[in-house]
Amino acid sequence: MSQQPSAARARFDRSTWVGVDPSEDEQRRPPLTRPRIVRTALRLADDRGLVALTMRALASELEVSPMALYNHVRDKDELVDLMVDLMLGEVDCSASQGDWAAQLRALVCSYHQVLSAHRGLARIYSVGVRLGPHGLLIMERTLGLLLRAGFSAPDAANAFYALYTYTVGFHQMGRIATLDAPTPDSGTDDQLPRPMAKYGSALPPEQIPSVVAVGAHLDGVRRKGGFEYGLDALLTGLRVKLAGDHDGVPSRPHSSR
Amino acid sequence: MSQQPSAARARFDRSTWVGVDPSEDEQRRPPLTRPRIVRTALRLADDRGLVALTMRALASELEVSPMALYNHVRDKDELVDLMVDLMLGEVDCSASQGDWAAQLRALVCSYHQVLSAHRGLARIYSVGVRLGPHGLLIMERTLGLLLRAGFSAPDAANAFYALYTYTVGFHQMGRIATLDAPTPDSGTDDQLPRPMAKYGSALPPEQIPSVVAVGAHLDGVRRKGGFEYGLDALLTGLRVKLAGDHDGVPSRPHSSR
DNA sequence: ACCTGAACACCGTTCAAGT
């Protein structure tokens, strides 16, 4: 009762079966390598969330002492960098069809899908962006498309950063809610007729008529084509900017300065 | 030597001077209130960064036991929510001149400036967005401008989320760097002629020609008008989208679906 | 009602020691 049953059982199995077939035991515990650590860490973050990604938890997942990890990885920051680069390897950087904007759209959408598949990691992505080879390749491809489209080097840097910022930011923004906890009594689904119980807490409804009017649609942004909406607006803006530069016409909405 | 000198000194001062002039001691230690806790926490995060914002550090800054805070604040998450709303109170929500896009631009730029003034808090902002009264007011104003401009409720939600995502994301994105630590030997300034020592580490230069070509401008994005570049592109895209809706012409760059 | 000290269940990481 007061002992840890799983630890006791593990010890028992080990001492019982070791020596009978050592190679089988070896099979069950592959050697600790850097790629295996990073792969396991990414899976752990995917399955149990960012908060569960702990050096200690990762070590126990690998059936190894916490300190064993430090022989293959400098510290947790480096581990996260490696995880991010492993994830970014899934982004499809191959050439696609259409003009520069369409190709840019395909690339960024692939990026978006990969981040969606790894929500836990996507959260931490921003804090200190350290690019590995896969990240650099995405950057290279994006900047190449922009430069070939006709953007100047400074504008390409700005456009890249804007696309990048929007995409990563989209995944870090959580569901919008007010200080009051969301009511968990809604048994049916999301499209409830009166969703303002959530938004009305911090301010009386008569002070936020627009929020009340839009309300029901706000939660759906992340599910529906919310990402593509902003992305297309951004791409349209870039297209107008590029055309304006070639015509010598400023594209600023209001050149108040 | 082995004792903590500051703790010993504090205890000495307290026991020495208490009773001589209690009101003076009272002045030096104003009562612990919720607003004072939140204000001090925001200042602490601004001055010493997010990582220094610790319940224990905050308590010692307020010259109080760590547990005293829990009489005024449920937990650290709630404290952060309150700090965010205090910060958002600095955003200028007053009406401005120009059409809807210009007013939107002024509002978002004020938002951007406030986040710039509180870089530490801006980092954590995304994780769990819980809006207080000030946040709700910004949301109300933004949605109101979009609705009055002619956006439908779903489109207003999407546009709001895009602007919001971009702005907050901009502040969470750190400086772009590669896995190798940046070389701290550059004594002069940022506009160095060979900035590729930073980007060339993870991949050989011949594989990333566009990165090499743009390189020098990438670090400047955050300083220069990098934020405004993307914001204006976004606003232009929204303007085109709105005009397209009124004409019945789809504004998607490529309606491949 | 408000504050305190001690303690709990965690972290990441250093260190000295094992093989």
Place this chain on the structure above:
DNA sequence: ACCTGAACACCGTTCAAGT
């Protein structure tokens, strides 16, 4: 070279106790 256990310097938070 690789792994381990013990320990250090932290966290946020609970609890029982003080006033």
